[in-house]
Amino acid sequence: xxxxxxxxxxxxxxxxxxxxxxxxxxxxxxxxxxxxxxxxxxxxxxxxxxxxxxxxxxxxxxxxxxxxxxxxxxxxxxxxxxxxxxxxxxxxxxxxxxxxxxxxxxxxxxxxxxxxxxxxxxxxxxxxxxxxxxxxxxxxxxxxxxxxxxxxxxxxxxxxxxxxxxxxxxxxxxxxxxxxxxxxxxxxxxxxxxxxxxxxxxxxxxxxxxxxxxxxxxxxxxxxxxxxxxxxxxxxxxxxxxxxxxxxxxxxxxxxxxxxxxxxxxxxxxxxxxxxxxxxxxxxxxxxxxxxxx
Ligand code: OGA
Ligand code: MN
Numbered sequence: 001x002x003x004x005x006x007x008x009x010x011x012x013x014x015x016x017x018x019x020x021x022x023x024x025x026x027x028x029x030x031x032x033x034x035x036x037x038x039x040x041x042x043x044x045x046x047x048x049x050x051x052x053x054x055x056x057x058x059x060x061x062x063x064x065x066x067x068x069x070x071x072x073x074x075x076x077x078x079x080x081x082x083x084x085x086x087x088x089x090x091x092x093x094x095x096x097x098x099x100x101x102x103x104x105x106x107x108x109x110x111x112x113x114x115x116x117x118x119x120x121x122x123x124x125x126x127x128x129x130x131x132x133x134x135x136x137x138x139x140x141x142x143x144x145x146x147x148x149x150x151x152x153x154x155x156x157x158x159x160x161x162x163x164x165x166x167x168x169x170x171x172x173x174x175x176x177x178x179x180x181x182x183x184x185x186x187x188x189x190x191x192x193x194x195x196x197x198x199x200x201x202x203x204x205x206x207x208x209x210x211x212x213x214x215x216x217x218x219x220x221x222x223x224x225x226x227x228x229x230x231x232x233x234x235x236x237x238x239x240x241x242x243x244x245x246x247x248x249x250x251x252x253x254x255x256x257x258x259x260x261x262x263x264x265x266x267x268x269x270x271x272x273x274x275x276x277x278x279x280x281x282x283x284x285x286x287x288x289x290x291x292x293x294x
Contacts, residue, residue: 001031003038006046006246014147015246016042023050023060023255032063035257039128040206043262044145044246047255052132054279057255058085061130061281068126068284072119072172074108074188087280089131091272101272104183111176112267114215115146115240117260118282120170121216123195126260127283133254135277141270144247148210149262151239152200155211160200163211164294167221168232169194174218194218201292203261209294210262211239239264261285261292 003016016038021031038045052060061067070087073080081094091099091106099106119126131143155163171194173184184192199220201212213236220228247268248256258265270276 001034003034003042003045005042010243011147011246014042014150014244015044015046015145015248018045018047021047023047023052024056026059027063035064036205039257039259040203043147043149044248044256044258046248047257048251049253050132050255051253052255054082054086057130057132057279057281061128061283064128065283066286068119068122068124068282070282071191072121075105079105082279085281087282089278089280091276098273098275106272107179107181107183108176110179111172111181111215113269114175114178115213115236115264115266116175116216117148117212117214117264118280119260120197120212120214121172121175121192121195123288125197125285125289127285128257128259129283130255130257130281132279132281133250133252133277134279135275136250136252137270137274137276139270140268141276142247142249142268143256144245144266144268145258146240146264147244147246147262148213148239148264149203149208150244152209152211154244155238163199163235166199167196167290168199168212168217168228169219169221170197170214170216171195171218172216175215177218178215196221197289198293200294201261201289202294204292208262211235212261212289213239213264236264261289 001020003018005012006015006017069084079094082088118129172192217232
């Protein structure tokens with residue numbers, strides 16, 4: 001197994017390409033450690049040519065750590081295409097038909113087009129996400145990733161000191177609201193009530209600090225809401241400048257894995273009449289970001 005930077009000239013430390021590994025087979029302990037080390041270094045790892053099914057994706061994912069459940073999904077249990085161990089990142093219904101343009105599940109899913117970190121709206125958020133491309137449209141539909149370690153490092157000292165101990169409140173109600181999606185049931189409003197997360201967190205293995213931003217963040221403790229949102233918007237604008245961003249152009253059977261503690265990501269547009277079928281497994285962070293102070 002080998003891991004090389006995808007863009008050695010511009011971003012040698014962000015996004016690596018992994019070769020010499022077959023994800024249909026169980027990994028050795030040495031391979032597992034090499035994957036973790038690759039994640040520590042690059043934050044995003046790309047595996048090409050991995051024709052895997054849900055079961056193989058689950059085995060690979062679980063070999064890296066415990067999974068979280070897809071409790072952030074909006075589909076009713078009887079409408080799910082995949083088990084609760086997987087997030088259905090597709091535009092399909094359970095009969096594999098493309099969702100209508102105005103389908104509630106599709107409109108909710110468009111929230112993925114805003115820069116975010118997975119499950120930051122959960123008390124215990126996500127660690128790694130593993131996204132497997134099963135079917136992709138003819139063009140477009142990239143996924144972009146931004147390096148929140150580099151974004152933190154590039155802040156001036158005054159801002160670093162100011163954000164160091166800030167606590168933000170995160171909810172899917174905030175992020176979807178940005179796009180004008182307000183069609184939540186009372187149960188969903190209770191289930192997705194805001195949670196607290198640090199704005200600056202420390203990676204437990206590398207010790208590096210990163211900005212824990214996400215479109216789910218809708219407030220800063222002790223701040224008036226409009227001022228908090230304007231500030232979070234400024235920080236997000238800073239953190240997603242092109243020098244911090246890797247844009248992944250999907251090929252069939254790609255698997256891309258990212259560390260939600262040190263990255264944000266977003267989906268890009270594609271022709272909504274074409275099939276885009278991706279499955280995501282997600283490792284839990286096991287603890288809140290509140291326990292990962294600098
Ligand atoms: C996700 C996600 C982006 C995409 O799977 O968590 O945000 O491009 N996906 O589908
Ligand atoms: Mn996501």
